[in-house]
Amino acid sequence: MGEFVELEAQDGVRMPWNVLPGSKQESSNCVVPVSAIYTPIKPFPNMPVLPYSPLRCRTCRSVLNPFCTVDFSAKIWVCPFCFQRNQFPPHYASISDDNLPAELFSQYTTIEFEDPQMISSSAASPMIFMFVVDTCMIEEEMTFLKSALSQAIELLHENSLVGLITFGTLVHVHELGFGEITKTYVFKGSKDVSKEQLLEQMGFFLKKPKPSTGVIAGAKDGLSADSISRFLLPASQCEFTLNSVLEELQKDPWPVPPGQRASRCTSTALSVAACLLGACVPGSGARILAFIGGPSTEGLGAIVSKNLSEPIRSHKDLDKDSAPHYHKAVKFYEGLSKQLVHQGHVLDLFACALDQVGVAELKVAVEKTGGLVVLAESFGHSVFKNSLRCIFQSGGHDLGLSSK
Ligand SMILES: [Zn+2]
Structure with missing residues (x-):
C-alpha cells in the first residue's frame, strides 16, 4: 500500500485498484469499475x-x-x-x-x-488585470483597501496590463494612459451598458469607421493599439498614475439620505468591466478583480432596495424563494458569466464587509469563469490582505492555476 501512496504523491493519481484487468473476462468480473482520479496541475517538488x-x-x-x-x-x-x-x-x-x-x-x-516556442508565445501575451473598486464605504475601509491595492500593484509583473474602474452611485472608467492628468469616463449606475454603447461613448472608433457587421473584437477588428492602451497599460508604465488615482480616491461623494442605503451599482460596474475587456482584449487571459464592500442597491444586479426598512434577504428567504430581487439579479449574473466565458475572461471577487454583498447572486459568474472568492469582514483583515498578496506574489503568474 505504501508504494501506492508514494506513487500518488508523485503522480497525483488515485485508483480504487492499482491493477488494471488484463483481459476482457477479468474486466467483466470486476465489481468495482476501473477508474482513476487525477489531480491536474498538482505541484510536484523537483519535477x-x-x-x-x-x-x-x-x-x-x-x-x-x-x-x-x-x-x-x-x-x-x-x-x-x-x-x-x-x-x-x-x-x-x-x-x-x-x-x-x-x-x-x-x-x-x-x-x-x-x-x-510555447514559452515565447506566452511571454508575448501578458496577464491582464482589471481592478473594479467599490467606493461606497467608510473612510477607514477605504484606507485599508487603498493600501492593499497599492501593495498588490507593486507586486505585479512589469508587463502585466492593468486597468481601473471605480464605482458607487456612478461607474468611473479611468483612462490611465492619458498622461499626467487623470481622465475618467462616467456611466450611470442604474442603466446597463452594452458593448456597442461603450465603444461609442468611449470613442474607440473616433478616427476610423466602426465595422458594421460581425463581433467587434480587439485589435483583430481594427481597434488600434493606441485606443486599447488608453485603458490597459503595462504595470511598469502606469504604476505612478495608478497610485496617484488610488491616493486621491474618495468615498462615493453622493449623499446618502437618512434611512437609506448607499447607492452601489456593483452589477453595472462589472458589466462595464466585462464589455471593456471584451472590446479591448477578447480571447486573452484577463481577470476582473472586484473589491466590494457592501450590498448592491442599483442596477440589474441589485440584491436589496435602497430603503433601510427593507431587510437584506436571509438564507431563510432564499430557501423559501421569497427574496424579491434574487431571480432578477441571478439572471443578470448568468448573462454576465456567459459573456465572460465567451470572451475567455475570469471574475474574482473580494467581498469584505460585515454586511452581505450578494455572493449568492454573484457566485454563478465567479464559478462559471473559474474565479476566486475571498470573504472577510473588513479590507483591513489579514484574510483579505494575505490572500491578495498570495495572488500577486509571483507577479500574477501564480494564481494557483497553470500559467502555461
Ligand atoms: Zn496511441
Missing part, C-alpha cells in the same frame, strides 16, 4: 522539466512514456494505449538501452515538457 516538446503517438496522440515498449534497433516505440507502432524521429537516432531520453526513465512517470 523534471524537459526543454522540448513530447513525442506523440500517430494515432491517439498519447505521449512517449516509460510504459511504452521500445525497439532500440528498429528505432520504433509502441503506444501502450492503442498499440500503434511509431517511428522515432531523426534526433532520437542515438537512442539505446543505456542512452535513454529522460521521458523513458522508469522513475519519471510525471514530467513537464517546456516547449521553447
Whole structure:
C-alpha cells in the first residue's frame, strides 16, 4: 500500500485498484469499475522539466512514456494505449538501452515538457488585470483597501496590463494612459451598458469607421493599439498614475439620505468591466478583480432596495424563494458569466464587509469563469490582505492555476 501512496504523491493519481484487468473476462468480473482520479496541475517538488516538446503517438496522440515498449534497433516505440507502432524521429537516432531520453526513465512517470516556442508565445501575451473598486464605504475601509491595492500593484509583473474602474452611485472608467492628468469616463449606475454603447461613448472608433457587421473584437477588428492602451497599460508604465488615482480616491461623494442605503451599482460596474475587456482584449487571459464592500442597491444586479426598512434577504428567504430581487439579479449574473466565458475572461471577487454583498447572486459568474472568492469582514483583515498578496506574489503568474 505504501508504494501506492508514494506513487500518488508523485503522480497525483488515485485508483480504487492499482491493477488494471488484463483481459476482457477479468474486466467483466470486476465489481468495482476501473477508474482513476487525477489531480491536474498538482505541484510536484523537483519535477523534471524537459526543454522540448513530447513525442506523440500517430494515432491517439498519447505521449512517449516509460510504459511504452521500445525497439532500440528498429528505432520504433509502441503506444501502450492503442498499440500503434511509431517511428522515432531523426534526433532520437542515438537512442539505446543505456542512452535513454529522460521521458523513458522508469522513475519519471510525471514530467513537464517546456516547449521553447510555447514559452515565447506566452511571454508575448501578458496577464491582464482589471481592478473594479467599490467606493461606497467608510473612510477607514477605504484606507485599508487603498493600501492593499497599492501593495498588490507593486507586486505585479512589469508587463502585466492593468486597468481601473471605480464605482458607487456612478461607474468611473479611468483612462490611465492619458498622461499626467487623470481622465475618467462616467456611466450611470442604474442603466446597463452594452458593448456597442461603450465603444461609442468611449470613442474607440473616433478616427476610423466602426465595422458594421460581425463581433467587434480587439485589435483583430481594427481597434488600434493606441485606443486599447488608453485603458490597459503595462504595470511598469502606469504604476505612478495608478497610485496617484488610488491616493486621491474618495468615498462615493453622493449623499446618502437618512434611512437609506448607499447607492452601489456593483452589477453595472462589472458589466462595464466585462464589455471593456471584451472590446479591448477578447480571447486573452484577463481577470476582473472586484473589491466590494457592501450590498448592491442599483442596477440589474441589485440584491436589496435602497430603503433601510427593507431587510437584506436571509438564507431563510432564499430557501423559501421569497427574496424579491434574487431571480432578477441571478439572471443578470448568468448573462454576465456567459459573456465572460465567451470572451475567455475570469471574475474574482473580494467581498469584505460585515454586511452581505450578494455572493449568492454573484457566485454563478465567479464559478462559471473559474474565479476566486475571498470573504472577510473588513479590507483591513489579514484574510483579505494575505490572500491578495498570495495572488500577486509571483507577479500574477501564480494564481494557483497553470500559467502555461
Ligand atoms: Zn496511441
